[in-house]
Amino acid sequence: MLERGELLEGVIEKFEDRTAVIAVVGLGYVGQPLVLRFAEIGYRVLGFDISLELVNLLNSGSSPIEHIDNKRIAAARLAGFEATTDFSRIKDATGIIMCVPTPLNKHREPDLSFIVNTCEQIAPYLQDGQVVALESTTYPGTTKEVVVPRLESAGLEVGKSVFAVYSPEREDPANIDFTTSTIPKVVGGHTPACLKAGLALYGGAIETLVPVSSTETAEMTKLLENIHRAVNIGLVNEMKIVADKMGIDIFEVIDAAATKPFGFTPYYPGPGLGGHCIPIDPFYLTWKAREFGLQTRFIELAGEVNRVMPDFVMSKLVSALNQRGKAVKGAKVMVLGIAYKKNVDDMRESPSAVIMEELRRQGAVLSYADPHVPVFPKMREHSFDLSAVELTPPTLAAQDAVVLATDHAAFDYEMIRKHAPLIVDARGVFRAPEKHIVRA
Template sequence: MKEASARTACLDGLLSKLADRSAVIGIVGLGYVGQPLMLRYSEIGYRVLGFDVNRARVDELNAGISSIEHIDNARIATARKGGFEATADFSRIAEADGIMLCVPTPLNRYREPDLSFVVNTCEQIAPFLREGQVVALESTTYPGTTREEVVPRLEQHGLRVGETIFAVYSPEREDPANAEFTTNTIPKVVGGHSDACLKAGLALYEKAIERLVPVSSTETAELTKLLENIHRAVNIGLVNEMKIVADRMGIDIFEVIDAAATKPFGFTPYYPGPGLGGHCIPIDPFYLTWKAREYKVNTRFIELAGEINTSMPTYVFGKLTTALNERHKSVRGSRIMILGIAYKKNVDDMRESPAVALMELVRDNGGVIGYADPHVPVFPEMREHHFDLSATDLTPEVLAAQDAVILATNHDAFDYAMIRDHAKLIIDTRGVYRASADHIIRA
């Protein structure tokens, strides 16, 4: 009876603090997911403590500076005035009542899940956890991660998940620079390790998010996130394959998609490009294919889409090679400029950008590579890629000096008329130029 009473008191105390906003919110990982969450909780009156192993990022945020382009410094400064503090001292995790883990879940060199960031974070915070906290994993991962990897680490110093501490999985759904959907307006899926955990998770998010979607387990929430992004990956793979077929037939795939999109039911338009980018869509399908093998299931449809999408930079490079050959040039020694190296338009996010694969193909085949991107002034440090390059300002003279330009990311800031008028050869991977011209090649 005493144990049941203690469990109830532990949960009730947490729920009360979250409800009256006296709870401290701890966010681990202050990147593209963590910073918007921090801002949202700060703006609605919670004190937020942010954790990051990157000390330079910690110092920037404490100085009121964001390294993410679409997040204004003024919002960071306002959060600081409201009590937000960033730290690299993980012992302070004990100060937080609600803890959100927003750390990377990349693939390793064998395209298998790399949970080292999740595991290391849990190991790092475990000694400082206490009764009456709720821990939410937001990182995209395979079904079973919360139960198999997170929960045991939360319990290793005597706490009991569902009784004295609570665990949930609630996948992030951030879309950087999307003005239509923001952190608070995007519905949030929440799955708990137990019924008590789900109550704690819903209380953690209910003040900050307009609509919560509770599900029956952490595994359901984990698979929900994968399905969302696999849906996009498979459909983009389909339209990329259709692009190749249409090109061989001399048909404009973008005209086809626009026409098909007029059907008011049963069709959703997806558009081809130079490959997949971002922190989710190129990676998430492989998390499920890896986990499915444990159950002796082959995810052939998903893997085929992955093969098509990862082959797109090579397809674009082939179009470049052919176009240069027709002009009695080779890639070797040619000046090639990539237009847009972020993974999508109007952001500075470089994660998994297919433009980087294109840059490497040009460099490795002897081309003289350069890039223009108003959102990425200097090529950033990346785990697996390196270019000692800065962005070039586009002018008629710069364009005329290139043997070819590859339009990889269609930022609104580009002057497409100037590019069309002064570039000798344009490899258009985004369907920007609908009118045909001898020096514009669809890819």
């Protein structure tokens, strides 16, 4: 039997000479880029997911994610990548990276069921010398309190025979300036030996690693990153409402403030927060802080401001229609852009879906245009039997109003400006004041 030090050195050597098999559990927006990166640099990669449909699609050389080129999936397959639903094959891997969802439940409390279920699925197949990394965003203490005990249920001692790390994902879909390999990666280990194993796991794939003292520190780092954005976006969304009441263009204000070369970072308002991180992650810390008798007032206030932004957009639409002698009920309203941010196909937590729900509730004749989302996808909280409408002068002219909710680069904004009878602009695309354009 190998001594502790010998086992760790053997694990590190496998990563360095790339004889280690990498297992990625959860093949979505975070898991697929990791699969591709490890495959591209010579590792054999196994992908695990509970969706047989997704597994079959990836094994055919295709991806359902728009910004991931099918050619890269096909190349990974040629390099040995294989997707599977058979979790017994975890025993073949040296590095196991978990990229599973961490949503909130209906009470806005952390839902760790995906992490728990994944740990319980892999535990029976764990072997000496494996490294298990969690990348899912969660509250500080999750790795120590939730993951480690379930790994040790297999009879292995974390830090000696198996190694546990937390390394938060930092994916930014469709960002051409930063990729999986170039975004610095924070890594925290359950023990010093775990940290060494984690750094070896990611060392060949990521250009810059940022080791921290514990998994709790790494978990808190991810939350701070996203809370920083959520709070600042909440601030600028509130400023938008104040500026609107005062007849001031908030986008002009932001552009002017951004000329200051120090002490100011521009954030831009919108119809609300979307994506898998910023609307959700701050509440993981809010929930955990209650355990220590603390109230995270900044975080909760920012969340309240951001959650009501779709209502602000709706109020501007209702007012603009009323001024034209129209009610929302029966009005033809087209939502422009339903992905949560520009130039992606990701619908998770999209404020556009919230606006569409309210339009439907008030009786609007609803349609949408989005070049990245041809059919409204299945979502946990929203369901629309709709397909994207092609944007043309006649389709625009046929509407009573269009709501610009997501400012995709593919939209022809000059055509929209010319032919839409009423534009409710929630993204500040149309800067010049015109009678038929309402800033929201």
